[in-house]
Amino acid sequence: MQRYFIDSSEIVDELILPSEIYHHAIRVMRMQEGSTFELVLRNQEIAVMQISKLTKETASAKVINWLQQTVELPVPTTIACAISKSDKAEWIVQKGTELGASKFIFFNGEFSVARWDQKKVTKKIERLSKVALNAAQQAHRSKVPTIEYYQDITAIDFSNYSHKIVAYEEAAKKGEKNNLTKLMMSLQDSRLLATKSELIAIFGPEGGISTKEVNYLGKQNFIFVGLGPRIMRAETAPLYLLSILSFTLELG
Amino acid sequence: MQRYFIDSSEIVDELILPSEIYHHAIRVMRMQEGSTFELVLRNQEIAVMQISKLTKETASAKVINWLQQTVELPVPTTIACAISKSDKAEWIVQKGTELGASKFIFFNGEFSVARWDQKKVTKKIERLSKVALNAAQQAHRSKVPTIEYYQDITAIDFSNYSHKIVAYEEAAKKGEKNNLTKLMMSLQDSRLLATKSELIAIFGPEGGISTKEVNYLGKQNFIFVGLGPRIMRAETAPLYLLSILSFTLELG
Incomplete structure (x- = not known):
């Protein structure tokens, strides 16, 4: 319908x-x-x-x-992406909405090759909000994800999040395999204990997250996670995470 | 590199x-x-x-x-998609290759609105093979997925697959939640026991799988699985499955 x-x-x-x-x-x-x-x-x-x-x-x-339906991911999830070269923002919002994200944040990564023209930010957000609305309708969601933009990573407020992760290619290269599983177990536990939890996941641009950003996020208690042995494009990694959240929390 | x-x-x-x-x-x-x-x-x-x-x-x-690297999904996985309206084949091949699929099959579903012009099939397969090659290089795969096309579902040979599933929206609507988890457990077991396993997953077009196709696949011992409570576009569902395979078999 x-x-x-x-x-x-x-x-x-x-x-x-x-x-x-x-x-x-x-x-x-x-x-x-x-x-x-x-x-x-x-x-x-x-x-x-x-x-x-x-x-x-x-x-x-x-x-x-x-x-009476429960169609929202049990843990509200914010997908925060550095702006990437070919600007896949629309695509990330459409697919990420289908997969249950509750908020999208776009920010200028230190290694972002492309930037959003400051004059066009309002229009961009309007356009992306429309994409989110359409995808939410199509996916039969009960919530339309919101869209936010920040000049850089330090402008984002992380205080409301109980769980904070960064997709980190260097971690994956070194064979880091356990942090994503640990995160999922922790989210399942919070659910069983009915603790309110909220997740933010950060994804870098093509060039990755800079050392400065890595240090900043480390201080903010972010966990660095590998997403398997293959190298995914910047726009594919958020979908990988959202799929696993759904599987673990909705079907598991 | x-x-x-x-x-x-x-x-x-x-x-x-x-x-x-x-x-x-x-x-x-x-x-x-x-x-x-x-x-x-x-x-x-x-x-x-x-x-x-x-x-x-x-x-x-x-x-x-x-x-010395292991970058291939431990269970070779074929993604078989009915041709969909806006023909997202290139997109499915690019993202599915990043996520580790070993073969892509496209076929005319009974409810497929679009069809591939028979004269253009060879060119289509060439084009998609090129997309797969580029994505495999970019994702640092050690295998380039192959592409096949069939006139309809009955022309596909299922005899080599140890595990056969269909993404079935009706199952999801009725709240079917366990079959995907069971599949993952079975694949994990096969891995521990070093049994050779190979998976095929079928995805319908926008209009879904027809009753005739459902019956045919039932006779071929396919398992009907729900992929969570939201409705995904035809091109998003295969990525959901591949992400979960990676999480369960490569990070779990």
Whole structure:
């Protein structure tokens, strides 16, 4: 069933479809009176809606059911990526949203070859937020991930995270194999003990994380993890991590 | 270090660089006499080579070291995808190669909206083989995945596979959570017992696997697995599986 998000926490009686939803549901999906769709409210509740009245200009819909679903990763996960050469940000946001990320941070790594033009940052974030919204709808998420941008790694606030990791190619090269498994065990434990946990994972650009950044993150108590023996592109590594989080916490 | 593949199983004394490698190493990477690169032979042995002589037309290189590395997934894995609407084949091959797949099969699913024009199949396979080669070099693999195409699912030979799964959205919707974990445990066991195992995983197109295909695969003893609570695009699901294989078999 088609899923839409709405920036409201309650539906009183009938909902008059906001223009973006009206356009997609009626013009693109060609819904009729009686057609149904899913609507996710700001509080993440999900209603099954049925179109009750349709004119050339407006449509209204009524709640016919409330869904009980758990579709969000049990541990909110922030994916923080240095801006990479070919700027795969849209791609990371689309796929990362399908795989359950709750927030994306982009920052200028010391070794980032490309940078975001300061004037275009607002537009970039708008565009990426739209990609996240579309992917969240398609993936049947109940939360749309947020997008943030920082000038450099030291501008990011890490204080809310219980678990902090960096994907570190040098660790992988030296055969570091255990830190990711340890992280997953720790997250499973937090879950069993119902401790609130939140994860941030940092991914460098093509050139990797600089020594300065490594030292900074070490001081912030980040764990350096290897992601297996092959070398992944900057945009592939976040998907590897998110898949494993899903497997360990949702299927394990 | 830059990595190249060569279609030969030994290097006698000096290697005269084949023209494709010459072009990339000398023209693109601007290597000089004394520069080093890695060369993967057909038997998957990996030599560290150093350019010993360079002229305007040719270059030769000598072995200075042999690498001992295990970079291939312990269980050879075939990713078999129904052709999907926007034809994400290149993308699946590039990312799937980074994540360790050993073979890619594309086939016309009963619900595939797009089809490959029969006349263009040879060209498509050539193009995808090139994508696989480039990605294998970039990911530092010791094996280049192969590409195959079949008219429909019944034309695929499943006889060599010890483990056979289908990603099945209906299973996921019904909350099927255990089959992927069971598969991973079985693969880990085979590894401990040094039993030769080989996995094939089938992924449907946007419209999913048809009832006819479901029945056919059931008779071939395929296991139907759910891949978590979110709905992934056709091209994302194979990456989810490959990531989990790596985590379970290479880092676990």
